Amino acid sequence: MTKPVGAWHGAVVALVCGSLILLVSLGVRHTFGLFLQPVTMDQGWGRETFAFAIALQNLVWGASQPFTGVIADRYGAKPVVAAGAVLYGLGLYTMSQVAGETVFILGAGVLIGLGLSGTTFPVIFGAISRLVSPQQRSLAMGITMSVGSFGQFAMLPLSLGLITVFEWQTALIILAGLTLAMLPLALGIRNMPAKPASVEEDVTFSRALRDAFGTRDFWLLSLGFFACGFQVVFIAIHLPAFLADEGIGNGVATTVLALIGLVNIAGTYYAGLWGGRHRKPMLLSWIYLGRAVVIAAFVLLPVTSTTAYIFGALMGLFWLSTVPLTNGTVAAVWGVKHMSMLGGIVFFAHQLGSFAGGWLGGWLYDQTGSYDLAWAIAIALSLIAAVLNWPITERTLAQRRAVV
Numbered sequence: 564m565t566k567p568v569g570a571w572h573g574a575v576v577a578l579v580c581g582s583l584i585l586l587v588s589l590g591v592r593h594t595f596g597l598f599l600q601p602v603t604m605d606q607g608w609g610r611e612t613f614a615f616a617i618a619l620q621n622l623v624w625g626a627s628q629p630f631t632g633v634i635a636d637r638y639g640a641k642p643v644v645a646a647g648a649v650l651y652g653l654g655l656y657t658m659s660q661v662a663g664e665t666v667f668i669l670g671a672g673v674l675i676g677l678g679l680s681g682t683t684f685p686v687i688f689g690a691i692s693r694l695v696s697p698q699q700r701s702l703a704m705g706i707t708m709s710v711g712s713f714g715q716f717a718m719l720p721l722s723l724g725l726i727t728v729f730e731w732q733t734a735l736i737i738l739a740g741l742t743l744a745m746l747p748l749a750l751g752i753r754n755m756p757a758k759p760a761s762v763e764e765d766v767t768f769s770r771a772l773r774d775a776f777g778t779r780d781f782w783l784l785s786l787g788f789f790a791c792g793f794q795v796v797f798i799a800i801h802l803p804a805f806l807a808d809e810g811i812g813n814g815v816a817t818t819v820l821a822l823i824g825l826v827n828i829a830g831t832y833y834a835g836l837w838g839g840r841h842r843k844p845m846l847l848s849w850i851y852l853g854r855a856v857v858i859a860a861f862v863l864l865p866v867t868s869t870t871a872y873i874f875g876a877l878m879g880l881f882w883l884s885t886v887p888l889t890n891g892t893v894a895a896v897w898g899v900k901h902m903s904m905l906g907g908i909v910f911f912a913h914q915l916g917s918f919a920g921g922w923l924g925g926w927l928y929d930q931t932g933s934y935d936l937a938w939a940i941a942i943a944l945s946l947i948a949a950v951l952n953w954p955i956t957e958r959t960l961a962q963r964r965a966v967v
Contacts, residue, residue: 574694578703580751581687582710584644587745588651588682589883590714591738593824594722595671596800597817600807601731602667610804612664614925616671617800618918621792623676624683625914631680632689632903640690640903644749647681648742650674655739659732682745684708685910688890689903690752698839700894704887705835712831712883715824723817771901775908780844780955784892785912787847787951790944791885792916794854797937798823798878801924805934809866819875826879834884835891843888843895844955850881850888851952855945857881862938895957916944 599613635643654677657670680686688704695703725734775781803816837846861874893906924937 574691574753576751577691577694577753578707580748581640581691582707584682584745584748584752585684585687585707585711586714586717587742587748588647588679588714589711590718590824591651591655591722591742592675592679593715593799593820594718594738596803596820597719597722597726598731598735599800599804601726605731606661606664606667608664609925609929611922611925611929612668614800615922616668617796618920618922618925619668619672620676620679621796621914621917621921623673624679625792625911625917627677627680628685628907628910628914629904630907632685632901632905632907635686635689635903636901640686640752641749643681643686644752645681645746647678647686648745648749649678651678651682651745652739652742654678655735655742659735659739661732678742680907684711684886684890685903685906687752688887688906692890692894692902694753697895701838701843701887701891702835704890705832705838708831708835708883708886709828712824712827712879715827716821717824719817719821719824723814771897771905775897775905778896780896781905781909783951783955784844784889785909787851787948788885788889788909788913789916790851790948791889792913792918793920793944794858794916794941795882795920796917797920797924797941800921801928801934801937804928806866806871808934811866811868811871815868815871819871822872822875823879823882826876827882827884830880830882830884831887835887838888838891842957843892844952844957847885847888847892847952847955848949850884851945851949854878854881855942855949858938858945859942862935892955892957 595617599610602608603610603613631643631647651674654670654674657674658667660666660670684704684707687707691703691707692700722734722738725737729737799820802820806812806816806819834846834850857874857877861870864870889909890902890906893909894902897905920937920941923940924934927937928934
């Protein structure tokens with residue numbers, strides 16, 4: 564039976580609005596690396612201070628995500644996205660106020676971390692997954708993340724221009740105003756309770772937790788996602804400073820990060836498309852292996868503007884391609900009724916990695932004067948994640964119980 568026109572309309576509107584929310588939310592988030600040098604130089608801080616603030620942001624984001632997911636699963640995504648947009652904007656404004664390290668960390672770390680938990684993919688994917696058929700979920704997630712990746716491409720040169728013309732404080736205030744655009748977009752995300760495809764999916768909150776925590780594959784998926792978080796945040800925050808240390812101008816770093824976002828439009832789209840046709844955990848393993856090869860080649864070869872651009876283009880193929888595949892695996896195995904919550908728990912592992920990548924990169928640099936050890940850790944984690952994801956199966960809970 565086909566869906567009524569109203570259902571299709573609601574799904575399309577939610578897909579468009581959700582995609583634009585990710586464009587703003589993830590786009591602004593990926594610009595923070597551009598602020599590392601101007602902020603630390605202006606304030607006389609070490610790189611670890613800025614790195615800790617962003618690392619704390621990712622930790623708060625991840626720790627609050629399961630709870631934000633519970634609220635979104637129960638009451639819908641609209642109020643969650645609206646509250647997240649307000650906190651996001653307030654955090655950016657607080658960062659702009661030159662009032663010492665503590666206030667900066669509060670804004671960049673706590674407020675923006677909470678804001679991101681309400682405006683990014685665990686909440687958006689949960690809402691969209693309940694509006695589309697199981698066969699379309701992976702592709703819908705890929706399309707949504709593709710638009711989010713375009714946000715990275717668009718926001719980086721915009722932010723660099725704002726920093727250059729207005730200084731970093733004013734640039735942050737303008738970005739704070741931009742995040743409030745997510746408020747009206749939240750209205751387009753239709754609230755529709757998930758209709759379980761089977762009795763197995765129609766489970767209580769506590770049963771969903773027991774089912775997930777009692778499954779080996781849930782832990783393997785989460786541990787693999789740790790590597791993704793480490794790599795993405797380490798590169799986004801520290802690549803501009805790394806290239807500057809190699810004598811390469813800030814404009815090149817901005818272009819590289821923007822190039823990652825541009826190419827990832829295709830990367831996430833095809834990850835979502837292929838995730839509906841092939842085994843998603845297998846695709847995840849190949850993505851992590853690809854990352855390991857690209858990162859190793861970049862740091863072992865002489866670093867030039869050309870190799871940086873090539874790194875950006877190749878890394879873009881794998882950048883956020885893990886997201887639709889990881890969340891698609893959660894939906895395929897554990898259903899969509901509690902997807903925002905379960906996806907939030909898996910994402911918490913990602914954010915533990917993000918905390919490590921953001922803070923450890925700065926700490927290791929301050930201790931050794933080099934990013935070499937951090938790059939080596941990023942490569943090793945990729946290889947581990949590839950091994951962890953390979954044995955994961957997409958059998959539903961009903962199929963797993965039938966085998967037992």
